[in-house]
Amino acid sequence: MKRFFYILAAALCIAAIPANGQVKEDFKPAPNVQPGKQYPQVNSERCVRVRVVAPDAKSVKLDIGGVKYELKKDDQGVWIGESAPQDEGFHYYQLNIDGADVPDPSSLYYYGSSRWGSGVDVPAADEDFYAVKNVPQGEIREIYYWSEVNNAMRHCFVYVPAEYDLNPTKRYPVLYLQHGGGEDEHGWPQQGHTAQIMDNLLAAGKAVPFLIVMDNGSWTMPRPAAPAAAPTPQGQRPPQAPQGQRPQGGQRPQGGGGFAMPANWADGIADTFIKDLIPMIDSRFRTIPDAAHRAMAGLSMGGMQTKTITVAHPEVFSNLGIFSGGTITVADCKNNPEFAKTLKLVFVSFGSRELENRVAGFGDGTDPRQETEELKASGVDAHFYVSPGTAHEWLSWRRALYQFAQLLFK
């Protein structure tokens, strides 16, 4: 389904190339170039151009959006070429040099698609909301912590607003913000521009200050597999398996990095959050440690995790956001009266191209906008947002955070 969507999207893009096959020569370096480098570049038609020195190669391709574009070699051994127009926003990509998939040596690197590799931002008309500006600056804090559930050190990032250290007795609400499948805890601080979005919102007086915890949701649980159990919206959990094994080696805890979650992933992540992560955050930071002042949100897989965990743990979370990862329905509330009773805020969002193409699990005929409107009509403070002109990528989610943050904890 996803593959089909990519092919469809690519076909739409290619259709936008001028009939003469020429691209407009107004390319500029993307924000993702390495210091001192000049590529990748993007032109006003949103085509992405790359350049690589490969004097002995027979074939070099740019692989972006599920399509491979042939580069051309000059007599100096320099390969250059460009993609069809891409959507505004952030796109993972790679080069293919004589059959080898490798990062572009000129770009900055991001964790996504289950690898550290190249990414490029096609400038968005509204990019100002996530730009680094001379406003009061919060911090992204990198923290390792011990997890009993995982019997290992884990790794997270915490956004702390600029005013936090200036108000040494004030306590703050907390948003737990999850990445998508094939991504890890670096996603929101890097591709997501979490700190810039929040600093700019706070400087404009459009949000109340809160902490944002960004942890790893795709980390394979180190325990022997528990009896297989589907995610349980009712909150029952399968019997606990013995604990004690450490995750894969290396001196840094590392993400499992895959879309294939173990059968007990929701259980493992919920346990990690509730038994280890949240107590660590509540002891380390001046939080307001109750459900009303705690939110969870996530994109794609992280949205599914958000739904599973918040529905099962209304004593922990009263606010939730699902970005390109499903909905909360009236039935979810009817079936979970405790959840319905304490629920304060529901935010659901998609990129417009996802809705058009009904991907992300919505090929079942349901309409997430209608589901959210029904939820709202039932008395829940529910919001539905569509990011214009974007698909299942980070510009959709930057905008979702920008919208969601203005609603939270007010």
Next chain:
Amino acid sequence: MKRFFYILAAALCIAAIPANGQVKEDFKPAPNVQPGKQYPQVNSERCVRVRVVAPDAKSVKLDIGGVKYELKKDDQGVWIGESAPQDEGFHYYQLNIDGADVPDPSSLYYYGSSRWGSGVDVPAADEDFYAVKNVPQGEIREIYYWSEVNNAMRHCFVYVPAEYDLNPTKRYPVLYLQHGGGEDEHGWPQQGHTAQIMDNLLAAGKAVPFLIVMDNGSWTMPRPAAPAAAPTPQGQRPPQAPQGQRPQGGQRPQGGGGFAMPANWADGIADTFIKDLIPMIDSRFRTIPDAAHRAMAGLSMGGMQTKTITVAHPEVFSNLGIFSGGTITVADCKNNPEFAKTLKLVFVSFGSRELENRVAGFGDGTDPRQETEELKASGVDAHFYVSPGTAHEWLSWRRALYQFAQLLFK
């Protein structure tokens, strides 16, 4: 000179390969593998093995330590091969696929050699001192700040010890810790393992707690060039050029990334530190804002910056560390009486292989150990440390920080 050293070092390493040309088959994934990946690997002989899928390539090489090693292709299009034995410690490397220098798609990436690219740690016998352990954990805080000198936002990291937020009225000394040429502010938090070294030292009661600020020292100044002036140990500065231009575009401030510093680099960095960075740190954190409780240290180019800035600004820094980047001599003190008067601590270190080969600018016949001993004999609290078996790389500097931190602010 450096090139000669690499060739010499490579020759020594190659000499260690068994006469039959076979490598020992006890390779294990290095700590630098990406999540879910298995390469690069290192064996007990300290050879580095890489693997890459490149079915249509004619030639694939591993480029490490200034030497290129040919990989061999199997009938599945998978290339595999290994280097001669490397020193213990951290090494930048890359792959060369049909003439294209690219990162290894399996490794984690680091900023060094003026590019984001692959790195591999050959396990060190003493690696425990920089391992992530279940001890009280400090934080690495990522901060953007406005610089009047540069007329731009800049970017730094600050290590904050675990006890900082538990002692809300206590004030702390600060170490300003600089990376080397072709590196940037990511070097110390990532390759340097600053947080782990400090957390482990503090947990063992071997150091007093202090903050560590890691900023970018190779950022090209955005001002029009001032009249050319060599770094001036006496503290005279060339006339200030008009300010006002922004550095290169992109939404994130980015390092200039080169060994070639503008003629006024020392002046520009000193101005940035003294007018912008230090006031920001002293206002944002609970520091002890005097020279006695402020230190500067750096590796290689950062060590040279440290000497230039601390000698010229004894009112700002009374403690300094130079890792593989020069010495402080009795003559430096004689020529700078204010510096000599307030100087509290001098720490000078090298990797043993640097000393043996007299690289890093010491081909002039001077002996840094003797110079430091003379300085000590003159009454300065001076220390000289040699990292055993390492060259001009990060294990030398991790060990230097480990030693230096135990002497600081006591």
